[in-house]
Amino acid sequence: MEKCVVVHYGEIGLKGKNRDFFERKLVENIKRITKSKAKRKFGRIEVKYVNGFEERLKKIPGIRYFGVGFKTELDLESIKEVTLQVLPDSFKTFKVSASRSNKNFSLNSMEINKEVGSFIAEKTGKKVDLGNPDVTVWIEVCEKEAYVYSTRMEGIGGLPIGTAGKVISLVSGGIDSPVASFMAMKRGCEVVMLHFFNRTLHSPQVRKKIYRLAEILSEYQGDMRLYMVPFEEIQMEIIRTVPAKLRMIIYRRSMMRMANTIAERENAKAIVTGDNLSQVASQTLENLNVIFSVSKLAVLSPLIGFDKEEIVNLAKKIGTYETSILPYEDCCSLMIAKHPETKARKEIVEEFERFEGFNLVELEKSVIGKAEITEID
Ligand code: ATP
Ligand code: MG
Numbered sequence: 320m321e322k323c324v325v326v327h328y329g330e331i332g333l334k335g336k337n338r339d340f341f342e343r344k345l346v347e348n349i350k351r352i353t354k355s356k357a358k359r360k361f362g363r364i365e366v367k368y369v370n371g372f373e374e375r376l377k378k379i380p381g382i383r384y385f386g387v388g389f390k391t392e393l394d395l396e397s398i399k400e401v402t403l404q405v406l407p408d409s410f411k412t413f414k415v416s417a418s419r420s421n422k423n424f425s426l427n428s429m430e431i432n433k434e435v436g437s438f439i440a441e442k443t444g445k446k447v448d449l450g451n452p453d454v455t456v457w458i459e460v461c462e463k464e465a466y467v468y469s470t471r472m473e474g475i476g477g478l479p480i481g482t483a484g485k486v487i488s489l490v491s492g493g494i495d496s497p498v499a500s501f502m503a504m505k506r507g508c509e510v511v512m513l514h515f516f517n518r519t520l521h522s523p524q525v526r527k528k529i530y531r532l533a534e535i536l537s538e539y540q541g542d543m544r545l546y547m548v549p550f551e552e553i554q555m556e557i558i559r560t561v562p563a564k565l566r567m568i569i570y571r572r573s574m575m576r577m578a579n580t581i582a583e584r585e586n587a588k589a590i591v592t593g594d595n596l597s598q599v600a601s602q603t604l605e606n607l608n609v610i611f612s613v614s615k616l617a618v619l620s621p622l623i624g625f626d627k628e629e630i631v632n633l634a635k636k637i638g639t640y641e642t643s644i645l646p647y648e649d650c651c652s653l654m655i656a657k658h659p660e661t662k663a664r665k666e667i668v669e670e671f672e673r674f675e676g677f678n679l680v681e682l683e684k685s686v687i688g689k690a691e692i693t694e695i696d
Pocket of ligand 1: 488489490492493494495496497513514515516574591592594595598649650651
């Protein structure tokens with residue numbers, strides 16, 4: 320009898336030919352993140368138990384739920400004995416819920432429920448309640464072994480990290496963009512985080528805040544690369560040459576171009592942002608077009624369909640909220656108009672980026688060379 324965890328995945332099962340690839344990726348991710356042993360077992364994954372590692376498992380994308388209990392030999396007597404080990408100290412009612420992927424086992428699921436149910440009732444004197452039991456004892460009968468557990472935990476679902484490829488996620492330190500990074504991870508993207516900061520403003524606190532956000536997000540992904548790009552030179556040039564009303568748009572276009580350069584270096588396939596339509600007056604389709612159109616790669620903004628309240632709730636749930644609300648503004652808010660442009664036009668914006676004796680794109684190239692790269696674990 321061996322303490323272990325049985326991991327179940329949802330959507331992976333639907334992926335036809337890719338199923339093998341998705342399952343292998345999930346096993347690899349579980350091993351990498353929990354440092355435990357994991358192997359595929361007919362539609363589920365068996366993981367060797369490590370004390371207290373449930374919180375880590377709950378955060379691994381691709382896991383729908385998992386049971387914490389024991390692996391046992393494939394005979395009814397062993398299974399019965401093990402059920403007694405997984406019962407809590409105090410409870411009044413219980414039920415047995417068996418499932419069988421091995422159709423050659425001598426009993427079917429209903430028969431297992433009945434047999435094991437009467438055994439537990441007899442040994443403990445407790446009552447069966449099929450509707451609302453205090454404890455459910457799950458039994459999974461597989462090809463070569465059975466799993467028995469009474470603790471089942473929900474995962475976050477989604478798809479294993481790495482199955483979709485790599486993305487560059489623009490993270491500002493606000494509430495939204497860390498949630499957007501999480502959403503990308505949840506759909507199988509490996510996230511490389513990118514932050515632009517002004518070294519002349521609150522620099523140590525901002526740095527700490529961004530590192531902290533990266534650490535929180537790396538709990539879902541495991542190792543994560545963080546680029547911190549100094550933005551003050553670009554910002555000074557923009558403030559010098561662009562009217563206040565257009566600065567934010569040009570800051571963001573500049574960030575987008577540099578994100579594309581980094582994506583090329585990283586072999587990433589898309590850019591992720593925390594944009595949300597109409598959340599603030601300047602988040603119009605006109606502005607987003609002017610900003611996104613400098614990107615060669617697809618720009619994904621997974622929060623586009625959420626209300627602010629939903630984003631805040633998600634931020635709280637994934638653990639980034641408390642860090643995001645620390646009061647250090649990101650550099651995008653520096654020296655911008657009180658009422659920024661809401662209907663930007665590409666031709667006009669482009670004129671401010673390149674005119675005689677001035678070329679923002681050239682400056683961006685030199686600034687990227689100053690990026691600080693940190694590997695977060
Ligand atoms: P957030 O809560 O993520 O800051 P927001 O609703 O405040 O989003 P903006 O501040 O306008 O919106 O930023 C929109 C998006 O631009 C951010 O979600 C992020 O993806 C990107 N972004 C803004 N500032 C930065 C920055 N300093 N570094 C990297 N990305 C940034
Ligand atoms: Mg912001």
